[in-house]
Amino acid sequence: MITYSSTAIAVRADMVEAHNVAWGRVSRPGTWFDGATRVAIAAETRHASSCALCRGRKEALSPYAVAGQHDGLGNLPERVIEQIHRIVSDPGRLTRTWFDGIIASGTSDAEYVEVVGVVATIVSIDTFCRAIGMPLHPLPQPIAGEPHRRRPRTAHQRGEAWVPMIHPKDLEGVLDTEEERVLAKYWGGVLANIRRALSLVPEEAYAWFQLVETQYLLGKWMRDFANEYRAITHAQIELIAGRVSVLNQCFY
Amino acid sequence: MLRESSKATGEKYDLTVLTGTPGDGNIPYGALLVAFAEAVLGTDDERLLALQSEIRAKMGDAALVDAAAIVATFNAIDRIADSTGIPIEDSKAEMTADFRAALCINAFAEKRGEIADPRDRGPRG
Numbered sequence: 239m240i241t242y243s244s245t246a247i248a249v250r251a252d253m254v255e256a257h258n259v260a261w262g263r264v265s266r267p268g269t270w271f272d273g274a275t276r277v278a279i280a281a282e283t284r285h286a287s288s289c290a291l292c293r294g295r296k297e298a299l300s301p302y303a304v305a306g307q308h309d310g311l312g313n314l315p316e317r318v319i320e321q322i323h324r325i326v327s328d329p330g331r332l333t334r335t336w337f338d339g340i341i342a343s344g345t346s347d348a349e350y351v352e353v354v355g356v357v358a359t360i361v362s363i364d365t366f367c368r369a370i371g372m373p374l375h376p377l378p379q380p381i382a383g384e385p386h387r388r389r390p391r392t393a394h395q396r397g398e399a400w401v402p403m404i405h406p407k408d409l410e411g412v413l414d415t416e417e418e419r420v421l422a423k424y425w426g427g428v429l430a431n432i433r434r435a436l437s438l439v440p441e442e443a444y445a446w447f448q449l450v451e452t453q454y455l456l457g458k459w460m461r462d463f464a465n466e467y468r469a470i471t472h473a474q475i476e477l478i479a480g481r482v483s484v485l486n487q488c489f490y
Numbered sequence: 491m492l493r494e495s496s497k498a499t500g501e502k503y504d505l506t507v508l509t510g511t512p513g514d515g516n517i518p519y520g521a522l523l524v525a526f527a528e529a530v531l532g533t534d535d536e537r538l539l540a541l542q543s544e545i546r547a548k549m550g551d552a553a554l555v556d557a558a559a560i561v562a563t564f565n566a567i568d569r570i571a572d573s574t575g576i577p578i579e580d581s582k583a584e585m586t587a588d589f590r591a592a593l594c595i596n597a598f599a600e601k602r603g604e605i606a607d608p609r610d611r612g613p614r615g
Contacts, residue, residue: 247551253559321573329572330598337575354573362566369530369558371542400575431576432567450567453559460491463498469552470560473503473517476492478560480508481527488568489599490578 240363245372256452257366257375260359260445265378268356269439270349270387273380276356278313279322280377283360285311286326296328302336317343318353325357330487337400347401348389348438355442362449392418393438404437432490454479493586509593519549523557530561 240257242249264280267273286292289309295301301324310319321340324332341347367374392408395401406429409422421440425433436443451457455475459467468475483490496503507515507524514520526545529538545554578586590596 247546247555249555250552253555325569325573329569332572332575334575337573351574354570358566358570361569362562365530365565366558366562368538369526369542369561370554371539398577403576430582431579432571435570435574435576446570450563453563461494461498463495468556469550470523470556471518472495473492473499473501474519474523474557475560476495477503477507477515477517477520478523478527478557479564480492480505481524482531482561482564483568484508484510484595485528485531486565486568486572487598488571489595490568490571490576 240375242370242372245370247370249370250452252452256449257363260363260449261375261378263441263445264356264359266381267383267385268352269441270346270352270385271356272385273383275314276352277377277380278311279318279353279356280360282311282314282319282322283326283357284364284374284377285309286323289323289327292323292327295324301328301331315344317345321345321350321353322357325354326361334400351401351436351439352442355436355439355446358446359449362453366453388417390417390421390438390440392421399431399435401435402438403431403434404440405434505593509595519545522548526557527561530558531565 240254240261242254264276265273266276268276271279291304291306291308294306295304298304308316308319308323310316310323314322317340320343324336337350340350345353364374390404393402393404394408396403396405398405404421404425406425406427409418409426413419413422421437424440424444425437433443433447436446455467459465463472466472470478492503492505492508495501501516503517504511504513504515507513507517507520512521514522515524517523522541522544526538526541529541532538542554545557549557
């Protein structure tokens with residue numbers, strides 16, 4: 239269980255709860271991976287910062303000019319370690335060709351998206367811990383069980399992104415299944431691409447944005463500039479967000 | 491969003507602070523918060539500790555927690571955007587074309603071999 243009681247700084251109760259929910263999700267079977275694999279992805283996410291190959295690539299003019307083997311923990315296939323380490327260490331220089339290579343090496347597009355979801359969760363909560371000056375939380379113990387391996391049939395490759403995504407137009411009209419009706423509640427209407435980025439694995443998308451809304455703002459608060467909902471203002475929030483994205487060389 | 495906030499409130503923010511121009515961007519404690527974000531993503535632990543103390547003293551603990559949460563969110567959300575290859579939406583591209591060009595942010599996409607403005611792609615098949 240995640241706790242912030244060891245720090246003198248009072249962390250909002252809703253944030254503590256959101257972090258516990260996210261930690262629990264990492265430990266449980268997901269859509270394509272069991273709990274042990276998800277925790278292994280989490281551990282590899284943390285381990286990436288100590289990888290000599292990643293450091294060399296980060297310093298190189300082109301990361302693709304530096305060959306070698308990652309300093310992995312040995313619990314995941316090399317193709318998954320490559321995905322995790324590159325997303326952690328040098329996300330601003332990922333390319334479509336690199337993504338295609340990961341898929342060609344045997345990772346399915348849905349597995350790829352689930353890995354992204356776990357990596358993002360760990361990066362986010364670990365970054366929060368560093369930012370308030372407390373040690374990282376111990377990773378959770380995996381919970382036994384099988385992933386359900388259901389791919390939403392409404393997710394398509396429309397040439398919008400590297401990964402197939404659910405589009406609001408996919409969820410119009412008469413829907414055939416309860417799953418589609420649930421998806422329509424979440425993705426019906428016009429939505430930003432970032433909200434749809436993980437939609438090939440809907441549970442990752444739901445969970446990620448529960449965390450985002452707690453750490454950042456509810457969607458309905460984002461453009462409510464007449465009111466402030468946090469201890470820092472909208473302008474201060476967006477200043478920090480913008481500076482972080484520039485430092486990460488994130489165009490989106 | 492910072493630009494939308496500026497338009498909504500009538501405040502004139504200096505967006506060049508996003509790309510490293512020194513200053514506060516005309517936002518209260520802007521320089522402190524930018525330095526904090528840089529320190530969290532950096533490796534200088536002593537500097538981070540000093541900035542955490544400064545935020546607590548000047549803005550309060552709750553502000554430190556919320557500032558930390560924003561760094562935490564965007565440090566991860568950037569990775570989702572970059573690793574899934576999502577483009578900027580057409581409407582957003584149109585709204586932000588001038589300041590993206592002025593701040594040279596398009597270079598981030600072009601360096602990846604991507605087209606910065608999706609409106610330049612032409613019709614999709």
